Amino acid sequence: MGMLIFYSTLALSVSFLCSLLEASLLSVSIGHVNALAEKEHKGALLMRRYKTRPDRPLAAILSSNTVAHTVGAAGVGAQVAHIWGDDWLGLASAILTVVILLATEIVPKTLGTLNANALVTFTARVVQVMIFILFPLVIAAEMVGRLVSGKGKAAIVSRDEVAAIAEIGMSGGSLSESEAQAIRNLLSLRTIRVSDIMTPRTVVDHAKGDLTVGEFAESGREILFARTPITEDGNVDNVIGLIHRAWILNAVREGETAKTLREMARSINSIPQNAPAASAMEVLLKQSEHMLLVVDEYGGTAGVITLEDVMETLLGVEIVDETDRDVDMRELARALQQQRFGRRKQKTL
Numbered sequence: 001m002g003m004l005i006f007y008s009t010l011a012l013s014v015s016f017l018c019s020l021l022e023a024s025l026l027s028v029s030i031g032h033v034n035a036l037a038e039k040e041h042k043g044a045l046l047m048r049r050y051k052t053r054p055d056r057p058l059a060a061i062l063s064s065n066t067v068a069h070t071v072g073a074a075g076v077g078a079q080v081a082h083i084w085g086d087d088w089l090g091l092a093s094a095i096l097t098v099v100i101l102l103a104t105e106i107v108p109k110t111l112g113t114l115n116a117n118a119l120v121t122f123t124a125r126v127v128q129v130m131i132f133i134l135f136p137l138v139i140a141a142e143m144v145g146r147l148v149s150g151k152g153k154a155a156i157v158s159r160d161e162v163a164a165i166a167e168i169g170m171s172g173g174s175l176s177e178s179e180a181q182a183i184r185n186l187l188s189l190r191t192i193r194v195s196d197i198m199t200p201r202t203v204v205d206h207a208k209g210d211l212t213v214g215e216f217a218e219s220g221r222e223i224l225f226a227r228t229p230i231t232e233d234g235n236v237d238n239v240i241g242l243i244h245r246a247w248i249l250n251a252v253r254e255g256e257t258a259k260t261l262r263e264m265a266r267s268i269n270s271i272p273q274n275a276p277a278a279s280a281m282e283v284l285l286k287q288s289e290h291m292l293l294v295v296d297e298y299g300g301t302a303g304v305i306t307l308e309d310v311m312e313t314l315l316g317v318e319i320v321d322e323t324d325r326d327v328d329m330r331e332l333a334r335a336l337q338q339q340r341f342g343r344r345k346q347k348t349l
Helices: 002-027 030-038 044-052 055-083 086-114 120-133 135-149 159-172 177-188 213-218 245-253 277-286 307-315 329-348
Strands: 227-232 235-244 270-272 291-295 301-306
Touching: 002 044, 002 055, 002 086, 002 120, 030 044, 030 120, 044 120, 055 086, 055 120, 055 135, 120 135, 159 177, 177 307, 213 245, 227 291, 235 245, 235 301, 270 277, 277 291, 277 307, 301 307
Parallel strands: 270 291
Antiparallel strands: 227 235, 291 301
């Protein structure tokens, strides 16, 4: 009777431990492990290696579980036959199956899933011991797994999973709605084209490069935005640079009214209109620019895109320069264009 209890307890205990370790290993997030590793948390570095290459720790856990089930079933069966006879083997097998299902599958896997973050160090250390003890079996299982799965390496976390994590974080209260929205918008910057968020050429406010600062000031023209593209002879397809409102005001204050806008303008970089918004953000940030010229497939001007346009798309809110009185450059430009068209129509009549 003592050996029956020994085999049963051994099989159930090892199987319980293996199920707990498996659930903990698979449930803990790589983000949580990385955060602990950065704080030099004990066992986190080891767990990070297991999360990156889970084939070896899983082989150790599953091998241990299989050995426990096999030895336990054989030992329990032999003891039942020895004590009560072969007629009781069927009932003993049924009871053992139910106990294994409840006590070594459902319960430990539930505990491992719910407490995965707290079990990081425990899981990493125990799995390390299992790998050492069952090293030949682990290597054999690992080789078989590589033959079956091939050499391809799946992404640890896909873009869809990141978006789903953001939703879960918002539902759980760890992320605000605006933070979750920013994450979703950031992931969508690859699919959004520059042409979708740019200010189109028909409403781009620009100035001639041969105008002097004095002529520009005397014209009574209002400088609507901080940065204005400068063109050759008013041709929007021939943008030669951009000028900042502060430069014009400084020139007027310093009495440098004879300077032309061309002389004061700085170069402006361009980007294709079919480029993703993510590329525009990368160029703007890397080159410390605030505005890019958007060109079509023929090299003509399609419009302009600003850092504010990209950030508004990312954050989902309007961003206004501290010196701008109007919120939306595109809407204001369209309104002014309609006003000019209305005045020309009245003059014609």
